[in-house]
Amino acid sequence: KQEVxxxxxxxxxxxxxxxxxxxxxxxxxxxxxxxxxxDPGKGLTSLLLIQSSQREQTxxxxxxxxxxxxGRSTLYIAASQPGDSATYLCAAGAGSYQLTFGKGxxxxxxx
Amino acid sequence: KAGVTxxxxxxxxxxxxxxxxxxxxxxxxxxxxxxxxxxxQGLQFLFEYFSETQRNKGNFPGRFSGRQFSNSRSExxxxxxxxxxxxxxxxxxxxxxxxxxxxxxGTRLTVL
Numbered sequence: 001k002q003e004v005x006x007x008x009x010x011x012x013x014x015x016x017x018x019x020x021x022x023x024x025x026x027x028x029x030x031x032x033x034x035x036x037x038x039d040p041g042k043g044l045t046s047l048l049l050i051q052s053s054q055r056e057q058t059x060x061x062x063x064x065x066x067x068x069x070x071g072r073s074t075l076y077i078a079a080s081q082p083g084d085s086a087t088y089l090c091a092a093g094a095g096s097y098q099l100t101f102g103k104g105x106x107x108x109x110x111x
Numbered sequence: 112k113a114g115v116t117x118x119x120x121x122x123x124x125x126x127x128x129x130x131x132x133x134x135x136x137x138x139x140x141x142x143x144x145x146x147x148x149x150x151x152q153g154l155q156f157l158f159e160y161f162s163e164t165q166r167n168k169g170n171f172p173g174r175f176s177g178r179q180f181s182n183s184r185s186e187x188x189x190x191x192x193x194x195x196x197x198x199x200x201x202x203x204x205x206x207x208x209x210x211x212x213x214x215x216x217g218t219r220l221t222v223l
Contacts, residue, residue, distance in 0.1 A: 031209050043115075043201055044214040051209070089154070096167045097208040098144065101154035 002027045002094050006102035013080055014110050021075040021105045023090035028068045032093040035064050035075050037086045038104070044089065048075070080109045112137060115204050115215035123221045129190040132218045136183050136204030143185040144212065145177060148199040157200075159208065160185055189220075197222045 003026045013019050023033070032051050036044040048057045048064040050073070056065040061078040073090055087106045091099040116135045124130050136143050145157040156169040160179035177187040183204075189196055199219050203212040 034212065036214070041219075043216040044203075044212075046211050046213060049211045091154075091212075093208065097142070097159040097161070098156040098167055098169065099146075099154075099212065100156070101146075103153045 002030075002092055002100040004090060004092050004100050004102040006088075006090060006105050008105060009103065010106040010108075012108040012110060015080060015082060017080050017109075018076070018078050019080055019107070021077070021088050021090075021107070023073040023075070023102055025071045025073075025092045025094075025100070027092075027094055028071055030068065030092045030094040033064075033066050033073045034091045034093065034099065035062075035073075036089045036091065038089060039086050047088075077107075080107075082109050082111050085109050115202060115213050117200075117202050117215040117218050119218060120216065121219045121221075123223065124192050125223050126192055126194060128192050129188065130192060130220060131186055131188045132200055132202075132220075134185045134187075134202030134204075134215060136185070136202075137213055140204035140206055140213070141183050142205045142208050143179055143183060144203045144205075144208075145185070145187050146201045146203065147171075148201060148217070149197075154201070157187065161208075192222045194222050196220065 035047040050066040063076040087104040089104045091101045144159040148154045158168045174190045179185045199217045201217045203214045
């Protein structure tokens with residue numbers, strides 16, 4: 001059974017700092033790894049999708065990497081802004097058409 | 112292009128009642144998935160439909176059911192509601208499960 005863990009559970013940083021969010025998964029037989037953002041009381045917004053054959057994806061200030069052999073993915077956020085404050089979720093897509101989610105990292109960017 | 116829509120956005124029910132939630136996927140998307148989100152368990156997979164066929168079901172009791180129509184719209188039903196069913200129910204659509212999943216705003220269900 002796939003298990004996804006995100007560390008840390010919460011993170012507070014000053015504005016402008018670069019930061020890394022971590023995600024680990026137990027079953028390396030994934031077909032993709034997705035990062036999402038969730039604002040309080042809202043649905044999920046897709047940030048980046050990394051297919052199993054890829055090593056990283058970039059979008060603006062965001063960069064996500066994937067290392068299947070070690071069961072790890074990281075989300076790098078450059079020059080953080082207060083608007084980046086949200087909960088960040090990673091999800092592993094592995095067989096049977098479902099995503100397994102981590103519990104998320106709640107990020108607070110302090111002005 | 113319109114995003115994923117879910118109706119209703121909020122529901123209050125009492126124990127023992129049943130409820131039906133609706134999801135309209137992005138136009139052209141044939142895969143629709145449902146997830147339950149609670150503070151304690153996080154996001155948990157309920158089921159996935161593709162072209163009106165349920166291809167996978169998560170570890171939930173039989174009180175949770177769903178279906179997909181020929182226009183890809185999907186509904187999920189929960190019968191004999193329990194207090195523990197209070198949650199945010201999220202629907203996601205995609206062209207294919209290996210593609211980006213686009214989530215709707217969710218339906219907040221409160222069971223009293």
